[in-house]
Amino acid sequence: MISERSYPYATVLPVMLVVALFTVYPLLHSVYLSLHENVLTRPLDNDFVGLQNFREVVTGYYFWRSLWSTAVFAVMAVAAVTLYGLGVALLLNQVVLGSALLKVVVLLPWAIPAVISGIIWRWIFDGDYGVLNGLLLVTGIVDRYVPWMSQPFSARLCMTVAHVWKQGPLAAVFLLAALQVIPAELYDAARIDGAGRWHGFRFVTLPYLKATLALVLIYETIVAVATFDLVYVMTGGGPADATAIIGWYAYTEIFRFLNLGHGAALAIILGGLLLGLVLVYLRALRAEEA
Amino acid sequence: MSARRARRWAHRLEPMALNVACGAVAVFILAPFAWMLVSSVSGEAELTRRPPIFAPSPPTPANYAFIFTGQLPKDSTRHGIFVWQTSHEVRLLLPALRNSFIVALSVMAANVVFGALAAYSFARLRFHGRRSAYAFILTSRLMPAVAVAIPFYAIVQRLELLDTYRALILVYLAFTFPFTIYFLSVYFRYLPIEVEEAALLDGCTRFQTLLRVVVPCAVPGLVAAAAFAFMTAYNEFLFALLLTQTIAAQTMPVLLAAVATNPAVSHALLASCVILAIVPPGLLALVLHRYLTRGLAASIAR
Numbered sequence: 001m002i003s004e005r006s007y008p009y010a011t012v013l014p015v016m017l018v019v020a021l022f023t024v025y026p027l028l029h030s031v032y033l034s035l036h037e038n039v040l041t042r043p044l045d046n047d048f049v050g051l052q053n054f055r056e057v058v059t060g061y062y063f064w065r066s067l068w069s070t071a072v073f074a075v076m077a078v079a080a081v082t083l084y085g086l087g088v089a090l091l092l093n094q095v096v097l098g099s100a101l102l103k104v105v106v107l108l109p110w111a112i113p114a115v116i117s118g119i120i121w122r123w124i125f126d127g128d129y130g131v132l133n134g135l136l137l138v139t140g141i142v143d144r145y146v147p148w149m150s151q152p153f154s155a156r157l158c159m160t161v162a163h164v165w166k167q168g169p170l171a172a173v174f175l176l177a178a179l180q181v182i183p184a185e186l187y188d189a190a191r192i193d194g195a196g197r198w199h200g201f202r203f204v205t206l207p208y209l210k211a212t213l214a215l216v217l218i219y220e221t222i223v224a225v226a227t228f229d230l231v232y233v234m235t236g237g238g239p240a241d242a243t244a245i246i247g248w249y250a251y252t253e254i255f256r257f258l259n260l261g262h263g264a265a266l267a268i269i270l271g272g273l274l275l276g277l278v279l280v281y282l283r284a285l286r287a288e289e290a
Numbered sequence: 291m292s293a294r295r296a297r298r299w300a301h302r303l304e305p306m307a308l309n310v311a312c313g314a315v316a317v318f319i320l321a322p323f324a325w326m327l328v329s330s331v332s333g334e335a336e337l338t339r340r341p342p343i344f345a346p347s348p349p350t351p352a353n354y355a356f357i358f359t360g361q362l363p364k365d366s367t368r369h370g371i372f373v374w375q376t377s378h379e380v381r382l383l384l385p386a387l388r389n390s391f392i393v394a395l396s397v398m399a400a401n402v403v404f405g406a407l408a409a410y411s412f413a414r415l416r417f418h419g420r421r422s423a424y425a426f427i428l429t430s431r432l433m434p435a436v437a438v439a440i441p442f443y444a445i446v447q448r449l450e451l452l453d454t455y456r457a458l459i460l461v462y463l464a465f466t467f468p469f470t471i472y473f474l475s476v477y478f479r480y481l482p483i484e485v486e487e488a489a490l491l492d493g494c495t496r497f498q499t500l501l502r503v504v505v506p507c508a509v510p511g512l513v514a515a516a517a518f519a520f521m522t523a524y525n526e527f528l529f530a531l532l533l534t535q536t537i538a539a540q541t542m543p544v545l546l547a548a549v550a551t552n553p554a555v556s557h558a559l560l561a562s563c564v565i566l567a568i569v570p571p572g573l574l575a576l577v578l579h580r581y582l583t584r585g586l587a588a589s590i591a592r
Contacts, residue, residue: 007496008417011407015467016423022464023430026441033440091312096305098312104579105319111575112568113525115543119550119564120322123329123557131325134341145340165322170586177587226434229527233547247436260440271437278432 030271033264040258053265063266065241066249069156070225073245076160077167077224082216084164085171086209092172093179110169118233121162125149152242155235159243162230167223171216178212179205211287218281222274246270323568329561330354333368337557353562357383373556379549380559382537383566386545391570393455393541394523397462401470401519402512408467409474410500414486424475431468435528446533453535461533462523469522470515473589477511478504514585517574524571542567 002010037049057063088106092099109117124132127147136142148154186204195203228247231237237244237252244252250270254263329337331349336342352363357380363369411417412424442461451457481504489499505512527543534540546567549560575582 002497004496008411008415008420011404011411012417012423014404015408015427015471018460018463019427019430019467021445022438022442022461023426023433025445026438027433029441029444030438087311088315091308091315094308094312096308096312098309098316102312102316103583104576105316107575107579107582108323108572109319111521111571113527113543113571115525115527115547115550116564116568119546119560120326122550123561124322124325126557129338129340129342129557131342131344134344137341165318169319173583173586176583226436228436229543229547232527233550236551247434250436251439254440264440267434267437267439271434274434274437275432 030264030268033260034268036261038260038264040260049261053261054269057262057265057269062241062244062249066244066246069242070245073156073159073227073243074221074224076156077163077227078217078220080160080164081167081171081220081224082213084168085175085216086213088168088172089175089179090205092176106169106172108169109165110167112166114166114229115233117162117166118230121158121165122149122234125158149235150239152240155239155242159230159234162234163224163227166230167220171220174216174219175209175212178209182208211284214284215281218277218284222277222281225270225277226274246273326561326564329558330565332558332561333363333365334370334373334556334558335368338370353558354566356559357381357562357566369558370556373554374559376552376554377549377556377559379545379552380556380563382540382545383542383563385537386540386542387567389455389537389539390524390541390543393458393462394520396455396459397466397523398516398520400459400463401466402516405467405470405515405519406474406505406508406512407500409471410478410504412471413475413478414483415496424471427468427471430464439528439532442529443532452533453539455539457533458523458530458539458541461529462519462526465526466519466522469589470519473515473518473585474508474511476588477508477515481507510581511585513578514581517578517582518585521571521574 034053035048035050037045037047037052039045088102092103092106124130125148127133127145127149130145130148132148133142133145137145146154148158182205187200190200190204225245226247227245228251231243231245231248232251235243237248246266247270250263250266253259253266328344328346330353331351332343332346333350333352336346350363350365350368352365352369355361356363356374360381362371362374412420446452446457446461449457451460485503485507486499489503490496494502524541525543526541527547530541530544531547534544537545546560546563549555549563
């Protein structure tokens, strides 16, 4: 029988072991890989090459292209998710029948795998048989099918729609939680002072939401930059690398070109990027708690 | 129109406008599911027309029948047989779902048991290294998944666990424990401490107190934590793709990604697979929406 003194250690240990196994070693291993030549098609050349992998990655054409694609997607996705989330949160915070019903279904897209969200939207946007094209044709908005996923801009837009559909509910729930703690008296006071709906939103709601909005923005940036599943099933990085965001690029370096050194260097760069964002996030979180 | 009448009109119109807006969002959320459902009871020939047939009549069960029994449809003009042959992997959906279930349920159970044990200790007990252990577990989640993909593969290979449930379960535990522990330790801390102190005075050990006093009070939190762990494991794709090779361990997202990226896929069969695959998390989200919403809100607001 475990004594009361050793009880806390016994309960924490199993969790610590699992987490440590998949944290400490992987980090060291990644750093090791990134500093060595490691191309699976040339298994015998395993020399220490210092920062050469990083240099090759950073000076490569595809790295900057993928950074650009990542930035474009992140801006589109974060803006869209935040605006949609805010809109849905404001709706959910109302006392009308529709909002009670919406509350029941709002989490559905969030609950299903990102892979499936990609499959669903890819089928909707399909250039040959997609239902979007079908509806637009029937209503006379287009007179022939449009290959939405074959042009860089519209492909990014399609991916953004799928991303918003899947990620929006979480942002909405976060913002709703913040909306619900705004004291109702503030709105009453604003109304007595002659403020309309817009002023109530502008001078009561927004200041109260500011901290949570900041958290949602940063969190959604992290999620958007790390997007992988959606690229894998929707576009495969195309067309013309328009959706080859950095997570996808690292994946192809590793599994298409079998260059583990490059892959690890890229992974560390991406990890650093995300870690930076996370630190900003934690600071914002602490600022909110204070 | 006088100003007062205008205001009265606005008063009446406002709920209507809000309801319309809610309806629009609901359509955006539900329409993709609805089109998948329609596709899943359509023949391939009805989906590959321009425009497609929006309401197949009569709805056909042939796609589902093929997934479950492997039976080819009699009406071959309605169901392009060629793409059925190129989409034969959909027959593996049921084994893949079984794999997903075994992995996700194991992850869920381990999260509830080990997660709750550790979370309670972090919430209520003082012991050496408590703060640093807690900080370590939480920060471990900050590592982005792609950044450690190769080392994870190396670890699993060295443990000789490639293409097994155990590999996926281990990896998903490492992913889910931090959130479960954070979530539950915050939850436990908000429970009234007096009852626990009374139980301890009555001679209960810490473990008995947790089991008999804390757990019954914490059911909503435990349910939410269990659902989060289940969904994370059920939905995960990248590591399932890396660490499995055959249908012995391949989970549903891996199989469906393979089916969907096949250029000659049968859209009707794929839609049926999607509908079957989203039933478990969809049901969880519908039934538990109150717990989940509150849990998610608490995870950011506190």
